Amino acid sequence: MANFQTHITFSSLVGVGYGAAGHVYGNMPPTTSVLAGGLCGLAGMLPDVDSDSSVPLRETLAIASALVPMLMMDHFVRWGLTHEAMVLAAACIYIIIRFGLGEMLRRYTVHRGMWHSLPAAAIAGLLVLALTSEEDAARRLFKAGAVMAGYLSHLFLDQLYGLRTGRGAIGSPLKLWRNDAWANTSTYLKLGVLAAWAAADPQLMDYVGLQDTAVHALARDLFDYLRTRYGGGTVVG
Numbered sequence: 001m002a003n004f005q006t007h008i009t010f011s012s013l014v015g016v017g018y019g020a021a022g023h024v025y026g027n028m029p030p031t032t033s034v035l036a037g038g039l040c041g042l043a044g045m046l047p048d049v050d051s052d053s054s055v056p057l058r059e060t061l062a063i064a065s066a067l068v069p070m071l072m073m074d075h076f077v078r079w080g081l082t083h084e085a086m087v088l089a090a091a092c093i094y095i096i097i098r099f100g101l102g103e104m105l106r107r108y109t110v111h112r113g114m115w116h117s118l119p120a121a122a123i124a125g126l127l128v129l130a131l132t133s134e135e136d137a138a139r140r141l142f143k144a145g146a147v148m149a150g151y152l153s154h155l156f157l158d159q160l161y162g163l164r165t166g167r168g169a170i171g172s173p174l175k176l177w178r179n180d181a182w183a184n185t186s187t188y189l190k191l192g193v194l195a196a197w198a199a200a201d202p203q204l205m206d207y208v209g210l211q212d213t214a215v216h217a218l219a220r221d222l223f224d225y226l227r228t229r230y231g232g233g234t235v236v237g
């Protein structure tokens with residue numbers, strides 16, 4: 001298995017290429033390209049949150065707890081939070097991720113379980129789409145793609161090292177499921193909820209030309225219903 005440094009080095013290189021390609025071929029602004037490259041580099045450690053060693057988990061939680069509030073800045077602005085409220089919200093998210101999520105991961109994950117799988121990479125990308133809400137759908141997709149690229153670079157390296165050391169057969173990291181019904185259900189449930197969330201997003205669906213489809217209408221109605229039923233009736237977007 002590739003170690004922490006190898007993963008970070010490889011995903012950072014992928015990130016540099018990804019950011020540069022986005023800038024040159026995709027007309028992404030320099031700041032977006034640099035940010036996406038950085039996200040890709042950091043995402044290279046995400047799958048190892050299930051690691052038995054505490055370093056990857058600790059580092060990932062530290063970075064995620066700082067990064068998530070930054071990605072959510074547009075949400076904060078849209079919700080009309082004052083600067084002080086934004087600082088408070090960021091602090092709360094930091095504590096929830098650093099301690100709440102950390103404790104959950106320590107208790108419930110198995111190393112190289114479903115965190116090392118293709119649906120998990122898709123979950124990471126969809127999570128970025130859910131966290132970001134700026135006006136430009138292309139930039140959101142670009143950042144989500146960056147996180148997926150970093151995530152996949154990790155799975156790819158693990159697979160490569162597994163093949164070299166002859167241990168690739170023990171649960172390939174490029175898998176779609178494993179022999180654990182509960183882990184599979186939980187993974188695909190997360191994937192389903194996040195995919196429905198993205199399908200309900202009018203800005204995204206407009207960008208990919210799916211705004212008039214039944215899937216979008218169904219997802220939108222579902223979340224509208226949930227919002228009016230449980231969220232106090234405020235419909236966003």
Ligand SMILES: [Zn+2]
Nearest residue numbers: 047048116158
């Ligand atoms: Zn790994």
